[in-house]
Amino acid sequence: MTQAPITQDVLTIPRAAAAGLPNLVGLTRAQMAGALAEFTPPKQVKMRVNQVWQWLYHWGVRDFDAMTNLAKGYRAELAARFVIALPEVMTRQVSADGTRKYLIRIAGGHEVETVYIPEEGRGTLCISSQVGCTLTCSFCHTGTQKLVRNLTAAEIVGQVMLARDDLGEWPEPGVGTGEAGPRLLSNIVLMGMGEPLYNFENVRDGMKIVMDNEGIALGRRRITLSTSGVVPEIARTAEEIGCLLAVSFHATTDAVRDVLVPINKRWNIETLLDALREYPKATNSERITFEYVMLDGVNDTDADAHRLVGLLDGIPAKVNLIPFNEWPGAPYKRSSNNRIRAFATILMQAGYASPIRTPRGEDIMAACGQLKSETERARKSRREIAAEAGL
Structure with a gap:
C-alpha cells in the first residue's frame, strides 16, 4: 500500500489587529x-453580550457587519472600538495518518504549535499554553526550547478557532452543533507547548470560553489538562475549571523522576499524589490519567510497574503508556x-486500564513530546552547522 505523501501548506492569512x-x-x-x-x-448589556458572543463563538464570524441582528449603528460602534483578531497560521502540515500540525504566529512574532488528531467520528486538538517551556523535562523535545512567555486567553482560544476554520466546522445558519451532531473537533487536550498550570488564569479563561454552551460548547469532560505536577494549582483547577486531569508522571521513584521531570524536586511524588487524591472528590470527574512515557532501561521494568x-x-486512575517519540x-x-x-x-492485572498510545504524526514531528517551533528548530540547526564547520 502506497503511503500518502506528507504535505505542507504555507498559509498567509492576515489577522493583524488595528493598533x-x-x-x-x-x-x-x-x-x-x-x-x-x-x-x-445598562438594560441592554446582557443581551448585547449574548448576541456578540454567539456571533464569535457559535457562528465563527469575524466581521462586525455580518452581525445582522445588531443595528447598523451599533455594529459601527463595535468596529470603531474593537477588533476580532486571531493568531496567524504560518504553516500547516498534514501527516500520512491525517494528523495536522499548525505553526501559529502570535503577537511579538513568537510561534507555537498546535496539533489536530483525527479519529473515527471525533477529533482531538492538542493546544499550547506557553511559548516554549520552563520545565526542561529531559525526554521532551519541546522542553529544550526556553520559555519566552505565557499565551493570552485570546491566543489559547484562537488555536481552537483556527482549527475549526481549517476543518470547516463553523455551522451554517439554521444548522445545530454541539452534542446533537458529529464534531470533527470534539475534544481538547492541553498537552502542547508549555505547562498550563504556570499560566493558570489565561488557561482558565480560555477554557471557560470554549465550554460556554452558547458558543463552541465543549463540555468540561471533553477537555483534559495535562500538568507535570504544579501542586498548588491542582485544587484551583478542580474549583475554577473542573475539566479532566492528566499528569505527566513517567517514573516511580523520586530519583528517576527528578531527572525526567525536574519539577519533582519541588513537589515530589508523595506530595503530588496527595493532591491528586483530592481532585476527583472536588470535581466528581472521571479517573485521573497518568501519562507514562516508556524509556528503554530507564523506567520500564516489572519492578517499576509494580x-x-x-x-x-x-x-481513580488510568495509565496511558506512551512509546517514546524519538527526536x-x-x-x-x-x-x-x-x-x-x-x-x-x-x-491491567491490578485493575488499571493501561492503553498503549499509538504514536500519531511522527513523520511531521507532531507526536507527544516532539513539538518545537520551526524557527527555533531552524535556529538550532544553523548553530549546529556552524559548529560542525568550525565557524
Whole structure:
C-alpha cells in the first residue's frame, strides 16, 4: 500500500489587529460586559453580550457587519472600538495518518504549535499554553526550547478557532452543533507547548470560553489538562475549571523522576499524589490519567510497574503508556513493544486500564513530546552547522 505523501501548506492569512484597539476574542463574559457597558444602555448589556458572543463563538464570524441582528449603528460602534483578531497560521502540515500540525504566529512574532488528531467520528486538538517551556523535562523535545512567555486567553482560544476554520466546522445558519451532531473537533487536550498550570488564569479563561454552551460548547469532560505536577494549582483547577486531569508522571521513584521531570524536586511524588487524591472528590470527574512515557532501561521494568500499582492506590486512575517519540539528539530510546506490553499487563492485572498510545504524526514531528517551533528548530540547526564547520 502506497503511503500518502506528507504535505505542507504555507498559509498567509492576515489577522493583524488595528493598533491600540482591544480584541474581543478571549474576553470572558464579564469582561465583555464591562467593555460593552461603556457605550451600551445598562438594560441592554446582557443581551448585547449574548448576541456578540454567539456571533464569535457559535457562528465563527469575524466581521462586525455580518452581525445582522445588531443595528447598523451599533455594529459601527463595535468596529470603531474593537477588533476580532486571531493568531496567524504560518504553516500547516498534514501527516500520512491525517494528523495536522499548525505553526501559529502570535503577537511579538513568537510561534507555537498546535496539533489536530483525527479519529473515527471525533477529533482531538492538542493546544499550547506557553511559548516554549520552563520545565526542561529531559525526554521532551519541546522542553529544550526556553520559555519566552505565557499565551493570552485570546491566543489559547484562537488555536481552537483556527482549527475549526481549517476543518470547516463553523455551522451554517439554521444548522445545530454541539452534542446533537458529529464534531470533527470534539475534544481538547492541553498537552502542547508549555505547562498550563504556570499560566493558570489565561488557561482558565480560555477554557471557560470554549465550554460556554452558547458558543463552541465543549463540555468540561471533553477537555483534559495535562500538568507535570504544579501542586498548588491542582485544587484551583478542580474549583475554577473542573475539566479532566492528566499528569505527566513517567517514573516511580523520586530519583528517576527528578531527572525526567525536574519539577519533582519541588513537589515530589508523595506530595503530588496527595493532591491528586483530592481532585476527583472536588470535581466528581472521571479517573485521573497518568501519562507514562516508556524509556528503554530507564523506567520500564516489572519492578517499576509494580511500584506504580502501589502508588496509585486510592486514586481513580488510568495509565496511558506512551512509546517514546524519538527526536534528533534525544538521550533516550523507546522501550521494545514486548517490554511495553509486559508493563501494561501488570497494570491491567491490578485493575488499571493501561492503553498503549499509538504514536500519531511522527513523520511531521507532531507526536507527544516532539513539538518545537520551526524557527527555533531552524535556529538550532544553523548553530549546529556552524559548529560542525568550525565557524
